[in-house]
Amino acid sequence: MDNLEKQLNNMPQQKLSAKADFKIKGKIYFKIWEKRVNSIFLFNSLFLKKLGFALLILVVVSGVPGYAYASNNVTQGHVLYPIKKSIEKIEVGLVFSEEAKAKKYSKFVDRRIEESFVMMKKNAINNSDNLKRTIDNLSATDKKIDQIVEKNKIQLIDKKEKQASLLKEIAAKVGVDVDEDIMDSVALAIEELENESEKEQEVLINNKNIFIPKVETVETKIPEKRIVENDVDRQKQVVVDLKIDVAELKENLENKMQYRGEDVSKIIGRLDSKIENVERVMKENRNGSVTGLLKSTQAVMKNAKHFLKVDNQQVNKAKVNNSASTKDEVKKEEENKKLNGNSIKKGNSKK
Amino acid sequence: MKEDLEFIKFYNQYKDKIYNYFFYRVNFNVCLSEDLTSEVFLKAFDKFDTFDRKQSFQAWIYRISKNHLINYYRIAGRETDLEKVKNTQVDFVASIENSLEIERIINKIKKLDRSCRDVLLMRFVDQLSNKEIAEVLEKEEGTVRTQISRALKVLREDLHKEKSEENTCHSGRSLSD
Numbered sequence: 001m002d003n004l005e006k007q008l009n010n011m012p013q014q015k016l017s018a019k020a021d022f023k024i025k026g027k028i029y030f031k032i033w034e035k036r037v038n039s040i041f042l043f044n045s046l047f048l049k050k051l052g053f054a055l056l057i058l059v060v061v062s063g064v065p066g067y068a069y070a071s072n073n074v075t076q077g078h079v080l081y082p083i084k085k086s087i088e089k090i091e092v093g094l095v096f097s098e099e100a101k102a103k104k105y106s107k108f109v110d111r112r113i114e115e116s117f118v119m120m121k122k123n124a125i126n127n128s129d130n131l132k133r134t135i136d137n138l139s140a141t142d143k144k145i146d147q148i149v150e151k152n153k154i155q156l157i158d159k160k161e162k163q164a165s166l167l168k169e170i171a172a173k174v175g176v177d178v179d180e181d182i183m184d185s186v187a188l189a190i191e192e193l194e195n196e197s198e199k200e201q202e203v204l205i206n207n208k209n210i211f212i213p214k215v216e217t218v219e220t221k222i223p224e225k226r227i228v229e230n231d232v233d234r235q236k237q238v239v240v241d242l243k244i245d246v247a248e249l250k251e252n253l254e255n256k257m258q259y260r261g262e263d264v265s266k267i268i269g270r271l272d273s274k275i276e277n278v279e280r281v282m283k284e285n286r287n288g289s290v291t292g293l294l295k296s297t298q299a300v301m302k303n304a305k306h307f308l309k310v311d312n313q314q315v316n317k318a319k320v321n322n323s324a325s326t327k328d329e330v331k332k333e334e335e336n337k338k339l340n341g342n343s344i345k346k347g348n349s350k351k
Numbered sequence: 352m353k354e355d356l357e358f359i360k361f362y363n364q365y366k367d368k369i370y371n372y373f374f375y376r377v378n379f380n381v382c383l384s385e386d387l388t389s390e391v392f393l394k395a396f397d398k399f400d401t402f403d404r405k406q407s408f409q410a411w412i413y414r415i416s417k418n419h420l421i422n423y424y425r426i427a428g429r430e431t432d433l434e435k436v437k438n439t440q441v442d443f444v445a446s447i448e449n450s451l452e453i454e455r456i457i458n459k460i461k462k463l464d465r466s467c468r469d470v471l472l473m474r475f476v477d478q479l480s481n482k483e484i485a486e487v488l489e490k491e492e493g494t495v496r497t498q499i500s501r502a503l504k505v506l507r508e509d510l511h512k513e514k515s516e517e518n519t520c521h522s523g524r525s526l527s528d
Contacts, residue, residue: 004507007456008475016370024392028362031396032355078383129382169420292425 027082042230052090075115076130076137085149102148105141106159106235112138115165120173128179134183135170139192149189166209172305176266182308187299232282235290238276246271259308267304274300358399361408364391368409368477372416375476387423391416410486416481417469442443459509467502474499 016024025086074080112134119131138260174182235240246268253264274297281289369391373384395402397413402411460468475482481499485492 004456004503004510005475007452009469009478011375011453011476013367013478014371014374014384015367015474016385016388017381020370020389021366024366024389025362026395027389027393028359031393035355129380133386178511289424292525 019126023082030086050190052094055090072111072114072118075119084345098148102145103327104215105145105148107165108141109138109145110159112165113170116170117166119168128182130183132179132185133173135167135182135189139185139189142189142192160193164190167193167304170308171303172309174307175309176263176270176307178307180270180274182301184296186307187303188296190303191299235282235294238294238298239275242271242275242278242297246275249304253305253308258310259305260311263308267307271297271301271304354399361412365409365412366392369412369416372413372472375418375472376420385421387416391419394419407464407483407486409479409483413477413487414489415474421505455510455513456506459513462509463502463505467498467505470495470498471506472501491510 020327060155074084088104088108092101099245116131116132116138119134167186171186171190174186176183249271250264253259253268254261274293278290278297280291281293361489362477365430366388369475370384370388373387374381377383378496391412398415402408463471470488473479473487474481481495482493485495488495
């Protein structure tokens with residue numbers, strides 16, 4: 001065995017930490033208990049629901065689980081977070097109608113947003129995986145709401161606008177220096193909340209649309225090879241459009257005096273490197289990854305301005321410049337009036 | 352009841368291996384590796400009724416782990432670029448002996464083709480035999496053997512190239528001195 005193989009064989013072996021082992025075992029034992037309860041009361045779902053309801057009351061009235069459930073300080077990564085999530089699952093399991101389920105999920109989206117704010121206050125950007133997972137969870141929950149609403153044709157009180165604006169606040173707080181993963185998660189979550197259902201998006205047959213229509217509206221089916229080629233061409237077109245959009249975005253942001261030049265450069269730099277990454281992956285023919293990368297790049301591009309902090313000095317300068325220019329205009333007008341007034345008087349006196 | 356105890360036994364036997372599997376594939380991120388390990392075992396527990404006792408549990412759990420990792424990247428909506436060197440790798444490498452050499456090897460492994468990288472890590476880091484790797488990847492043992500030797504050859508060449516470039520650089524400097 002040569003030196004390289006020896007070194008490879010000596011790569012250190014990692015062990016699962018005792019804390020993580022304890023958590024995982026706890027989850028497995030919980031599942032075993034769940035399985036047994038289900039098997040015993042298999043045909044008595046109403047009894048289960050009543051039991052679940054009783055458990056929920058117990059949970060609310062009791063100490064630690066009640067705290068875990070109610071507190072926004074219990075966030076992803078906290079020891080009690082699995083309890084909070086388990087209770088949420090019970091909550092969903094206890095409702096009967098799809099509309100009520102959708103409302104519950106909407107409540108969970110609000111919770112994930114609140115948890116994100118709490119994590120940011122605690123400077124959780126250093127523990128970025130937890131923040132990223134919270135925001136990814138938010139997007140996934142919102143997708144569930146869309147699916148229920150679409151399938152059952154129900155109408156909910158639309159909180160999405162408010163939720164999206166809160167996420168934009170989060171974007172502003174994390175800023176342009178945040179990890180790329182977090183930026184992607186936040187941008188995708190804002191997109192998810194601001195978009196109508198995916199089906200409506202598919203109807204927009206624009207160049208910038210990257211979704212492949214699920215419903216075949218054309219009677220004659222296109223042979224498979226041609227579909228693949230069309231997808232690749234479409235992706236290439238999307239990349240070309242993205243480059244144009246990024247250039248336009250750069251110009252727009254630079255013209256708006258309210259953002260710091262340094263931040264604008266950073267976000268444009270990020271977008272450029274994301275596009276380069278897409279092109280590299282396309283060259284390597286990893287088509288499965290391209291769609292996801294394009295989606296995240298588009299989301300960041302559309303929401304880039306939300307990550308930029310307003311530079312108050314620049315804003316005040318702009319205001320001062322504006323007011324100075326209007327003052328100058330007013331002065332000129334007054335001078336003109338005086339001149340006109342004097343010339344009229346002179347004209348009258350001559351007569 | 353018996354099945355549950357059997358699963359717990361398998362969990363105790365393979366938890367470190369699966370954790371190690373993820374650790375080397377998510378840029379040495381401890382939290383993420385723990386989360387993924389947890390998710391895989393919970394998934395495996397849900398599917399344990401469908402597990403065929405004639406096949407190896409090890410191959411089965413590795414297959415679930417591999418698919419879970421692919422899904423993780425897909426669901427997250429983007430691909431984690433393993434070319435980015437994050438703090439997690441720096442911390443990990445700094446903690447081990449012969450760290451410079453190991454870091455060099457790790458950086459070269461990252462640049463390999465995905466399938467080569469996977470078999471190489473399975474062979475040397477996960478310490479699976481060729482037969483076991485073939486079971487996990489559902490390939491022929493011969494194919495696995497060929498891929499491993501190809502990967503080693505490429506890795507050896509890359510490392511040799513890097514070393515000779517460094518030596519040229521050093522000798523160039525000493526001549527100018």
